[in-house]
Amino acid sequence: MTHPWPRIRRAGAALLLVLTSCRTITVDPPGNVLPALPEAKRPALDFALHVTEDPQLWDPGLTHLRAEVVDGEDLADLVPTLRDALEATNAFSTIRRAPTGQRLHCDLSVRMYHMTPEGLGLVITAGLWPHVEHEYYEVIAIMSAPGRAPQTYTVRGHAETLLWSPLIPIGLVQWVVQSGTLQQTIDALVARVAADGWF
């Protein structure tokens, strides 16, 4: 009997390829090239994180839906994601969540919203009806360091993904759809910070 694992892997890779090819990520302003710093020259970074889920990122007219502060354990769950995104830029030697102190500090305020289709519709059509998912991020970063005036940066990221996902587990689809956008937004932010000489 042929082992099914290579087939599953190939199918998974094909799925990823199809889904990502239907996705457009835009970052505003577009990021410069990330700095290629030797490890010894990378600064240590402290960061603070505030997150809000705001439907008005998708549609500013949705004034009846108020923004929701992400707090407690929900915020704690997001900290590793942000830390990983900062780490993936390869621009910092160490990264930790800490208040402003003696090191380079980044106060991150993230507004985000994932516009996902109605679950019931997906179930009824078994994913056969194509739909578009939107993912929005607005990152406002206040950079500070001892002896230097703080500076604010704003970067917005938006991903639009056309999905036609018959019988594919929705968790897998959303994992694919929602990966990459935050990373590109953080990449653009770090590139701008580096261009301004914060490193």
Added chain:
Amino acid sequence: MVSPRIALGLLIVLSGCTTYELTMIPPAPALQPRPPATRPDLTIAVQSTYAPYGDEDLQLGDLYPRNGRLGRMEQNRYQEAFAATQQFRSVAVGDAGNPLHCRLVILSGREPPTNRLLAGLTFGLVPTYRREILRLDATVSAPGRVPASYAIEGRILSRTQGPGDTTQPRFSNVPEQQLTAALVARMAADGWLDREEAR
């Protein structure tokens, strides 16, 4: 005749449940019933914070205030828990200054569920355990009386069996209600609930 597969499926679904084992420190006196006519009004203020769980204790160096959606949920949960003790005529959220006021400072955190892989592989037949610590610091005040403080800690062991999602927050409010009842029993033993009657 029921097929073995259906029987196994039924067994998994029917056995799905979560039970809690609560250890209270210090142990609380029993709460005596209070006639409706002698119940005082109470206002509460709730301030809640999440602390990650590690090394069998809460990690106090990494705190996340519940100041958004989870904070509102906590406030409602404790308002209901005070009301459920049937010791108060009314329980409202408010500031000190009313006849009887309780300011609750809550610190809590839970560990990630253990045995998740095994539980998943056996479709939930192997139980998943999760430990949690819930600390309540209450300051009780009333006009003309020196405020008193009460501290109570609950150590909760959740045992989940069945095909549920063990990563989700605890659904049941029973531990909060038991801890609140213990707190109110100590308040009652110190005469805080009788003071209203005397007026």
